[in-house]
Amino acid sequence: MPDKSIEQTVKELMVERLFLKIAPEQIADDTEIMEELGVDSVSVFEIVVGLEESFGISFGDDEFRIETFRTPKSIADYVRRKLEGPQG
Numbered sequence: 001m002p003d004k005s006i007e008q009t010v011k012e013l014m015v016e017r018l019f020l021k022i023a024p025e026q027i028a029d030d031t032e033i034m035e036e037l038g039v040d041s042v043s044v045f046e047i048v049v050g051l052e053e054s055f056g057i058s059f060g061d062d063e064f065r066i067e068t069f070r071t072p073k074s075i076a077d078y079v080r081r082k083l084e085g086p087q088g
Contacts, residue, residue: 006055006076013050014072018043029073034066044069051075057082 011024020037033039039047047069048059057079068078 006079007072009054010047010051010072010075010079013054014039014047017046017050027072029076030071032071033069039069047075051079055079055083 007029008024011027014020014027014033014037015022015024018037018039027037031037044064048064052058059082067074069075
């Protein structure tokens with residue numbers, strides 16, 4: 001995925017999965033998705049499913065923290081850590 005940042009992929013996934021009426025480019029890396037985009041817990045689950053499918057990662061029940069899903073950047077940072085693995 002060298003041609004596209006993880007942040008961009010997260011934004012595209014959010015727009016597609018949550019049927020947002022804005023373009024991914026209109027979402028800033030630091031957009032508070034719950035406050036500014038109306039994302040709720042069901043929507044977070046949709047994002048997680050999309051991340052698992054897009055990046056081949058999985059989330060345990062204990063990994064669902066509000067701060068992880070606060071902004072596209074916080075989601076992307078978490079995906080990076082998951083991709084690096086436990087030794088990363």
